[in-house]
Amino acid sequence: MKDPCYVARNLLGNIIVRKIDSEILTGKIVETEAYYGKKDPASRAYKGEKNYNKPMFGDPGKLFIYMVHSWWLLNIVAHKENEVGAVLIRSLEPLNGIQKMMEYRKTNKIFLLTSGPGRLTQALNVTKQFNGLDITRETSDLFVAEVEKRELEIVSSHRIGVTKDLPTKLRFYIKDNKFVSK
């Protein structure tokens, strides 16, 4: 039960694992954004609990998937007890199964595979079917593996593409990583 801001920083450097058929796709999380509930006008949870944002009000450690402009965006629910919030995964550094990701993305340019919230979901073949999935279980088809982090240089900035941002800097990324979107 941690604050979205804390979780967003903590997720950087961890590995997302996607099991698909016999293949395993993995990528390192290099960029995240934190979203809150009622006090955040950019959040999907701003207007209270609805059908489409239910996971944000539920247990932390679950997936929250939402569609914008025909792309699926992948969030991880994270908040303190009795609060609301989630962390958006904005970009990954592809590690394993790059061939497979290129098939899904229909491109052979590696920096176009996962450097954007809509891109990485397509590269991992993630859709709304994973909404609400528990990403802390290694038996899931999609989960996050904690890794030991060594001296990550984390940079914060304002969120991207958000029409009504908060004064706080809620976007975090690993410094000098070329897979961070711009």
Place this chain on the structure above:
DNA sequence: AGGAAGATCTACT
């Protein structure tokens, strides 16, 4: 039933 929006991406100038 229909329209509008939205945490985006790509292609073109």
Place this chain on the structure above:
DNA sequence: GTAGATCTTCCTA
């Protein structure tokens, strides 16, 4: 740098 594509969900009538 700007415009157009694209599509699911929600809101209003």
